[in-house]
Amino acid sequence: MRATLIYGAGDVRVEDVPDPVLREPTDALVRVLRSCICGSDLWPYGSRPASEQGDRIGHEFLGVVEDVGADVSGLKKGDVVVAPFVWADNTCDFCREGLQTSCRHGGFWGANGVDGGQGEAVRVPQAQGTLVKLSVGEDSALLPSLLSLSDVFPTGHHCAVTAGVGPGTTVTVIGDGAVGLCAVLAAKRLGAEQIILMGRHQGRTDLGRDFGASDVVAARGDEGVAKVLELTGGDGTHAVLECVGLRPAIETAVAVVRAGGRVSRVGAPQYPEVPFGWDEFRRNITLTGGIAPARAYIEELLPDVLDGSVQPGRVFDSTVGLDGVPGGYQAMADRTALKVLIRP
Ligand SMILES: [Zn+2]
Numbered sequence: 001m002r003a004t005l006i007y008g009a010g011d012v013r014v015e016d017v018p019d020p021v022l023r024e025p026t027d028a029l030v031r032v033l034r035s036c037i038c039g040s041d042l043w044p045y046g047s048r049p050a051s052e053q054g055d056r057i058g059h060e061f062l063g064v065v066e067d068v069g070a071d072v073s074g075l076k077k078g079d080v081v082v083a084p085f086v087w088a089d090n091t092c093d094f095c096r097e098g099l100q101t102s103c104r105h106g107g108f109w110g111a112n113g114v115d116g117g118q119g120e121a122v123r124v125p126q127a128q129g130t131l132v133k134l135s136v137g138e139d140s141a142l143l144p145s146l147l148s149l150s151d152v153f154p155t156g157h158h159c160a161v162t163a164g165v166g167p168g169t170t171v172t173v174i175g176d177g178a179v180g181l182c183a184v185l186a187a188k189r190l191g192a193e194q195i196i197l198m199g200r201h202q203g204r205t206d207l208g209r210d211f212g213a214s215d216v217v218a219a220r221g222d223e224g225v226a227k228v229l230e231l232t233g234g235d236g237t238h239a240v241l242e243c244v245g246l247r248p249a250i251e252t253a254v255a256v257v258r259a260g261g262r263v264s265r266v267g268a269p270q271y272p273e274v275p276f277g278w279d280e281f282r283r284n285i286t287l288t289g290g291i292a293p294a295r296a297y298i299e300e301l302l303p304d305v306l307d308g309s310v311q312p313g314r315v316f317d318s319t320v321g322l323d324g325v326p327g328g329y330q331a332m333a334d335r336t337a338l339k340v341l342i343r344p
Contacts, residue, residue: 002344003119004325005054009047012326013054020115020123025071026089028127030081033138034147035061035117035342036316037328038085039177040268045329058118058342059085059109060150064138065131066121072128080138081131083117083124084294085109085151090129100295106130117150118325120344132298135306144313144341145305148182149298152339153312155266156182156243157301158292160190163239163264167191172228172236172256173213175243176204178315178339179267181211183241185310188212196228196237198252204338207314221248228256237261242289247271257285264289316341 003017020029035058044057062082065075075081088095088103095103105126110116115123124130134146145153156179165171171192173183176199187195188211197213198220199205205216217227229236236258242249242265253263254275266289274287304310318337320328321344328340 001120002322004057004116004322006044006048006057007054008050009045011050012045012057012329014322014325015054017056017119020121022067022069023123024125025069026126026128027069028065028072028075028124028131029067030061030063030083030122030124030131031066032061032063032117032120032122032344033080034063034143035119035344036147037118037325037332037340037342038151039179039332041329042333043268043270045333056110056116056119058116060147061117061122062134062143062147062150063122068127074128075131075133080134080136082134082146082149082298083122083131084149084154084298086291086294087114087125087130088295089126090295095129098293098296100293101291118342120322130295132302142305142313144316145311146313147341148312148315149294149301149305151294152178152182152315153186153301154294154297155179155292156184156241157186157297159183159241159243159264159266159289160186160239162288162290163241163262165190165192165239168193169239170194170232170237170258171239171241172196172198172253173208173241173243174198174249174253175267176201176208177243180241180243181208181315182312183243184208184213185211185312187239187241189304189310194232194237196231198224198228201335210314220252225252225255232258235259239264241266242269243267245269250274254280254285259283262286262288266290266292315339319343
Protein backbone atom coordinates (compact mmCIF):
# COMPACT_ATOMS: atom_id res chain seq x y z
CA MET A 1 0.00 0.00 0.00
CA ARG A 2 1.00 3.64 -0.23
CA ALA A 3 1.44 6.09 2.61
CA THR A 4 2.91 9.49 3.43
CA LEU A 5 6.30 9.75 5.13
CA ILE A 6 8.16 12.80 6.33
CA TYR A 7 11.93 12.88 5.91
CA GLY A 8 12.60 16.39 7.11
CA ALA A 9 11.61 20.00 6.69
CA GLY A 10 9.93 20.50 3.33
CA ASP A 11 10.42 16.82 2.47
CA VAL A 12 7.21 14.80 2.46
CA ARG A 13 7.04 11.72 0.21
CA VAL A 14 4.39 9.20 -0.70
CA GLU A 15 5.89 5.71 -0.87
CA ASP A 16 5.08 2.02 -0.92
CA VAL A 17 5.01 0.59 2.60
CA PRO A 18 4.09 -2.87 3.92
CA ASP A 19 0.38 -3.54 4.24
CA PRO A 20 -0.70 -3.30 7.87
CA VAL A 21 -1.48 -6.50 9.75
CA LEU A 22 -3.11 -7.20 13.10
CA ARG A 23 -0.36 -7.41 15.73
CA GLU A 24 -2.32 -7.30 18.97
CA PRO A 25 -5.75 -8.77 19.73
CA THR A 26 -6.88 -5.21 20.49
CA ASP A 27 -5.98 -3.96 16.97
CA ALA A 28 -8.20 -3.27 13.99
CA LEU A 29 -7.29 -2.60 10.37
CA VAL A 30 -8.95 0.39 8.77
CA ARG A 31 -8.97 1.25 5.07
CA VAL A 32 -8.77 5.03 4.90
CA LEU A 33 -11.60 6.84 3.12
CA ARG A 34 -10.53 10.37 4.04
CA SER A 35 -7.56 11.87 5.79
CA CYS A 36 -6.19 15.39 5.92
CA ILE A 37 -3.24 17.60 6.66
CA CYS A 38 -3.21 19.38 10.01
CA GLY A 39 -1.77 22.75 10.90
CA SER A 40 0.32 20.92 13.47
CA ASP A 41 1.84 18.78 10.67
CA LEU A 42 3.32 22.06 9.44
CA TRP A 43 5.59 22.32 12.49
CA PRO A 44 7.71 19.28 11.50
CA TYR A 45 7.26 20.25 7.85
CA GLY A 46 8.86 23.58 8.72
CA SER A 47 11.64 22.55 11.05
CA ARG A 48 12.28 18.81 11.29
CA PRO A 49 15.96 17.83 10.84
CA ALA A 50 16.59 15.77 7.69
CA SER A 51 16.85 12.01 8.22
CA GLU A 52 17.73 8.97 6.10
CA GLN A 53 14.59 7.19 7.19
CA GLY A 54 11.15 8.68 6.88
CA ASP A 55 8.41 8.47 9.48
CA ARG A 56 4.74 7.90 8.83
CA ILE A 57 2.66 11.00 9.40
CA GLY A 58 -0.99 12.03 9.69
CA HIS A 59 -3.28 11.84 12.71
CA GLU A 60 -6.74 12.55 11.29
CA PHE A 61 -8.61 9.87 9.35
CA LEU A 62 -11.85 8.04 8.90
CA GLY A 63 -12.35 4.82 7.08
CA VAL A 64 -13.82 1.35 6.86
CA VAL A 65 -13.00 -1.49 9.23
CA GLU A 66 -11.40 -4.34 7.27
CA ASP A 67 -10.48 -6.70 10.13
CA VAL A 68 -10.52 -6.76 13.92
CA GLY A 69 -8.48 -8.60 16.54
CA ALA A 70 -9.98 -11.22 18.86
CA ASP A 71 -10.44 -8.80 21.76
CA VAL A 72 -12.26 -6.10 19.80
CA SER A 73 -16.01 -6.08 20.27
CA GLY A 74 -18.60 -3.69 18.90
CA LEU A 75 -16.82 -3.27 15.57
CA LYS A 76 -16.93 -5.43 12.47
CA LYS A 77 -15.73 -5.49 8.89
CA GLY A 78 -17.53 -2.85 6.85
CA ASP A 79 -18.19 -0.37 9.68
CA VAL A 80 -17.41 3.25 8.84
CA VAL A 81 -15.41 4.72 11.72
CA VAL A 82 -13.58 7.89 12.73
CA ALA A 83 -10.38 7.95 14.78
CA PRO A 84 -9.41 10.75 17.18
CA PHE A 85 -5.92 12.18 16.84
CA VAL A 86 -4.69 10.25 19.88
CA TRP A 87 -5.48 6.55 20.28
CA ALA A 88 -6.64 5.30 23.68
CA ASP A 89 -8.23 2.34 25.42
CA ASN A 90 -11.13 4.54 26.62
CA THR A 91 -11.34 2.49 29.83
CA CYS A 92 -8.45 3.49 32.12
CA ASP A 93 -8.83 6.03 34.93
CA PHE A 94 -7.71 8.98 32.81
CA CYS A 95 -10.02 7.96 29.97
CA ARG A 96 -12.94 7.65 32.36
CA GLU A 97 -12.17 11.20 33.49
CA GLY A 98 -12.41 12.36 29.87
CA LEU A 99 -8.68 12.76 29.40
CA GLN A 100 -7.99 10.17 26.70
CA THR A 101 -4.88 12.11 25.67
CA SER A 102 -3.33 10.90 28.95
CA CYS A 103 -4.49 7.28 28.47
CA ARG A 104 -2.25 4.78 30.26
CA HIS A 105 -2.33 2.49 27.22
CA GLY A 106 -2.62 5.05 24.42
CA GLY A 107 -0.36 7.01 22.14
CA PHE A 108 0.13 9.04 19.01
CA TRP A 109 -0.24 8.12 15.37
CA GLY A 110 2.97 7.95 13.37
CA ALA A 111 5.13 7.21 16.42
CA ASN A 112 6.68 4.11 18.02
CA GLY A 113 5.72 1.75 15.22
CA VAL A 114 2.15 2.98 14.92
CA ASP A 115 0.93 3.97 11.47
CA GLY A 116 0.16 7.50 10.38
CA GLY A 117 -3.22 8.39 8.95
CA GLN A 118 -2.12 9.84 5.61
CA GLY A 119 -2.11 6.57 3.72
CA GLU A 120 -4.30 3.87 2.28
CA ALA A 121 -4.73 1.90 5.50
CA VAL A 122 -3.92 2.05 9.21
CA ARG A 123 -3.38 -0.49 11.96
CA VAL A 124 -5.40 0.95 14.84
CA PRO A 125 -4.20 0.03 18.35
CA GLN A 126 -6.79 -0.17 21.15
CA ALA A 127 -9.40 -0.14 18.39
CA GLN A 128 -12.43 -0.72 20.58
CA GLY A 129 -11.66 2.36 22.64
CA THR A 130 -10.24 4.49 19.86
CA LEU A 131 -12.68 4.16 16.99
CA VAL A 132 -16.17 5.63 16.91
CA LYS A 133 -18.68 4.01 14.59
CA LEU A 134 -20.50 6.33 12.19
CA SER A 135 -23.95 5.54 10.85
CA VAL A 136 -23.15 6.63 7.30
CA GLY A 137 -22.12 5.00 4.05
CA GLU A 138 -18.71 5.17 2.38
CA ASP A 139 -19.97 7.79 -0.06
CA SER A 140 -21.68 10.09 2.46
CA ALA A 141 -21.53 13.81 1.71
CA LEU A 142 -20.93 14.27 5.45
CA LEU A 143 -17.46 12.65 5.37
CA PRO A 144 -15.52 15.97 5.51
CA SER A 145 -17.45 17.17 8.55
CA LEU A 146 -17.21 13.74 10.18
CA LEU A 147 -13.46 13.75 9.53
CA SER A 148 -13.21 17.04 11.41
CA LEU A 149 -14.20 15.05 14.52
CA SER A 150 -10.69 13.56 14.44
CA ASP A 151 -9.15 16.80 15.55
CA VAL A 152 -10.08 20.33 14.55
CA PHE A 153 -13.70 20.43 15.69
CA PRO A 154 -13.12 18.76 19.09
CA THR A 155 -9.99 20.89 19.51
CA GLY A 156 -11.98 24.08 18.93
CA HIS A 157 -14.66 22.71 21.24
CA HIS A 158 -12.09 21.88 23.94
CA CYS A 159 -10.78 25.41 23.71
CA ALA A 160 -14.28 26.80 24.21
CA VAL A 161 -15.19 24.38 27.00
CA THR A 162 -12.01 24.96 29.01
CA ALA A 163 -12.47 28.72 28.59
CA GLY A 164 -15.93 28.43 30.13
CA VAL A 165 -17.89 29.44 27.05
CA GLY A 166 -21.63 29.09 27.57
CA PRO A 167 -24.86 31.00 27.11
CA GLY A 168 -24.37 34.74 27.48
CA THR A 169 -20.58 34.72 27.44
CA THR A 170 -18.47 36.97 25.25
CA VAL A 171 -15.61 35.36 23.37
CA THR A 172 -12.55 36.39 21.41
CA VAL A 173 -11.11 33.78 19.04
CA ILE A 174 -7.55 34.51 17.96
CA GLY A 175 -6.64 32.85 14.68
CA ASP A 176 -8.51 32.13 11.44
CA GLY A 177 -6.99 28.74 10.74
CA ALA A 178 -9.11 25.59 10.80
CA VAL A 179 -8.93 25.30 14.59
CA GLY A 180 -9.81 28.95 15.13
CA LEU A 181 -12.80 28.65 12.80
CA CYS A 182 -13.91 25.47 14.56
CA ALA A 183 -13.53 27.32 17.88
CA VAL A 184 -15.95 29.95 16.54
CA LEU A 185 -18.37 27.19 15.55
CA ALA A 186 -18.03 25.53 18.95
CA ALA A 187 -18.50 28.80 20.85
CA LYS A 188 -21.65 29.54 18.85
CA ARG A 189 -22.93 26.03 19.47
CA LEU A 190 -22.35 26.49 23.21
CA GLY A 191 -24.42 29.66 23.24
CA ALA A 192 -21.88 32.49 23.22
CA GLU A 193 -23.48 35.91 22.94
CA GLN A 194 -20.67 37.75 21.16
CA ILE A 195 -17.83 36.13 19.21
CA ILE A 196 -15.01 38.36 18.01
CA LEU A 197 -12.78 36.62 15.48
CA MET A 198 -9.26 37.98 15.07
CA GLY A 199 -7.87 37.05 11.67
CA ARG A 200 -6.43 38.66 8.56
CA HIS A 201 -7.51 36.38 5.71
CA GLN A 202 -10.86 37.55 4.47
CA GLY A 203 -11.91 34.27 2.85
CA ARG A 204 -11.36 32.59 6.20
CA THR A 205 -12.96 35.25 8.35
CA ASP A 206 -15.98 35.21 6.02
CA LEU A 207 -16.36 31.52 6.84
CA GLY A 208 -15.92 32.50 10.49
CA ARG A 209 -18.90 34.83 10.16
CA ASP A 210 -20.90 31.95 8.68
CA PHE A 211 -19.83 29.86 11.67
CA GLY A 212 -21.15 32.48 14.08
CA ALA A 213 -18.58 35.27 14.52
CA SER A 214 -20.38 38.52 15.31
CA ASP A 215 -17.33 40.73 14.70
CA VAL A 216 -14.06 40.36 12.81
CA VAL A 217 -10.88 42.19 13.78
CA ALA A 218 -8.19 42.07 11.12
CA ALA A 219 -5.70 44.25 12.98
CA ARG A 220 -3.02 42.65 15.11
CA GLY A 221 -0.84 43.71 18.03
CA ASP A 222 -1.79 46.84 19.98
CA GLU A 223 -4.17 47.96 17.26
CA GLY A 224 -6.01 44.63 17.36
CA VAL A 225 -6.21 44.76 21.15
CA ALA A 226 -7.65 48.28 20.97
CA LYS A 227 -10.33 47.14 18.51
CA VAL A 228 -11.44 44.26 20.72
CA LEU A 229 -11.58 46.53 23.76
CA GLU A 230 -13.61 49.04 21.76
CA LEU A 231 -16.09 46.29 20.82
CA THR A 232 -16.49 45.29 24.47
CA GLY A 233 -16.91 48.61 26.22
CA GLY A 234 -13.26 48.60 27.23
CA ASP A 235 -13.54 45.36 29.23
CA GLY A 236 -12.45 42.56 26.90
CA THR A 237 -14.26 39.21 26.68
CA HIS A 238 -15.03 36.53 29.27
CA ALA A 239 -13.25 33.91 27.21
CA VAL A 240 -10.28 34.16 24.87
CA LEU A 241 -9.51 31.19 22.63
CA GLU A 242 -5.89 31.26 21.45
CA CYS A 243 -5.76 29.14 18.29
CA VAL A 244 -2.53 30.31 16.67
CA GLY A 245 0.28 28.98 18.79
CA LEU A 246 2.74 31.84 18.51
CA ARG A 247 3.91 34.22 21.20
CA PRO A 248 2.22 37.41 19.89
CA ALA A 249 -1.13 35.58 19.96
CA ILE A 250 -0.90 34.75 23.67
CA GLU A 251 0.18 38.33 24.39
CA THR A 252 -2.95 39.54 22.60
CA ALA A 253 -5.05 36.94 24.43
CA VAL A 254 -3.97 38.15 27.84
CA ALA A 255 -4.56 41.76 26.79
CA VAL A 256 -8.16 41.22 25.64
CA VAL A 257 -9.47 38.97 28.40
CA ARG A 258 -11.98 40.50 30.77
CA ALA A 259 -11.28 40.63 34.52
CA GLY A 260 -12.21 37.23 35.95
CA GLY A 261 -12.00 35.68 32.49
CA ARG A 262 -10.21 32.70 31.02
CA VAL A 263 -7.62 32.35 28.31
CA SER A 264 -7.48 28.92 26.70
CA ARG A 265 -4.82 27.79 24.26
CA VAL A 266 -4.92 24.84 21.90
CA GLY A 267 -3.20 23.80 18.69
CA ALA A 268 0.36 22.93 19.76
CA PRO A 269 1.57 26.31 21.10
CA GLN A 270 5.15 27.01 20.09
CA TYR A 271 6.11 29.27 23.01
CA PRO A 272 7.48 28.09 26.37
CA GLU A 273 6.47 31.11 28.41
CA VAL A 274 3.25 33.03 28.90
CA PRO A 275 3.08 36.65 30.10
CA PHE A 276 1.35 36.04 33.40
CA GLY A 277 2.40 38.57 35.98
CA TRP A 278 1.00 40.96 38.53
CA ASP A 279 -1.56 42.50 36.21
CA GLU A 280 -3.07 39.11 35.34
CA PHE A 281 -3.07 38.18 39.04
CA ARG A 282 -4.77 41.43 39.94
CA ARG A 283 -7.43 40.82 37.28
CA ASN A 284 -8.07 37.19 38.33
CA ILE A 285 -7.25 35.73 34.93
CA THR A 286 -7.20 31.95 34.45
CA LEU A 287 -4.93 30.30 31.90
CA THR A 288 -6.21 26.95 30.65
CA GLY A 289 -6.43 24.72 27.58
CA GLY A 290 -4.10 22.00 26.40
CA ILE A 291 -4.10 19.06 24.03
CA ALA A 292 -7.72 18.26 23.26
CA PRO A 293 -9.03 14.84 24.34
CA ALA A 294 -10.96 14.59 21.08
CA ARG A 295 -12.24 11.10 21.94
CA ALA A 296 -14.08 12.54 24.94
CA TYR A 297 -16.15 14.85 22.75
CA ILE A 298 -16.92 12.87 19.60
CA GLU A 299 -20.19 11.29 20.76
CA GLU A 300 -21.41 14.69 22.02
CA LEU A 301 -20.60 16.53 18.78
CA LEU A 302 -21.60 13.75 16.40
CA PRO A 303 -25.40 14.25 16.34
CA ASP A 304 -25.06 17.90 15.30
CA VAL A 305 -22.72 16.88 12.48
CA LEU A 306 -25.04 14.08 11.34
CA ASP A 307 -28.10 16.32 11.24
CA GLY A 308 -26.18 19.10 9.48
CA SER A 309 -26.76 21.74 12.16
CA VAL A 310 -22.98 22.29 12.18
CA GLN A 311 -20.77 21.88 9.12
CA PRO A 312 -17.17 21.96 10.35
CA GLY A 313 -16.11 20.20 7.13
CA ARG A 314 -16.38 23.58 5.40
CA VAL A 315 -12.83 24.27 6.62
CA PHE A 316 -11.58 21.97 3.84
CA ASP A 317 -10.98 24.11 0.79
CA SER A 318 -8.81 21.73 -1.18
CA THR A 319 -8.88 18.00 -1.94
CA VAL A 320 -5.97 15.86 -3.16
CA GLY A 321 -5.19 12.21 -3.80
CA LEU A 322 -2.12 10.66 -2.19
CA ASP A 323 0.05 11.91 -5.05
CA GLY A 324 -1.05 15.44 -4.19
CA VAL A 325 -0.09 15.24 -0.51
CA PRO A 326 3.39 16.84 -0.82
CA GLY A 327 1.81 19.72 -2.76
CA GLY A 328 -0.90 19.92 -0.13
CA TYR A 329 1.67 20.45 2.61
CA GLN A 330 3.29 23.21 0.60
CA ALA A 331 -0.07 24.85 -0.11
CA MET A 332 -0.92 24.92 3.59
CA ALA A 333 2.55 26.19 4.47
CA ASP A 334 2.13 28.95 1.86
CA ARG A 335 -1.37 29.72 3.25
CA THR A 336 -2.89 29.20 -0.20
CA ALA A 337 -4.97 26.35 1.28
CA LEU A 338 -6.81 26.52 4.60
CA LYS A 339 -7.01 22.76 5.15
CA VAL A 340 -6.33 19.98 2.66
CA LEU A 341 -8.55 16.90 2.48
CA ILE A 342 -6.94 13.66 1.26
CA ARG A 343 -8.81 10.97 -0.68
CA PRO A 344 -6.36 8.06 -0.85
ZN1 LIG B 1 -7.12 5.05 28.76
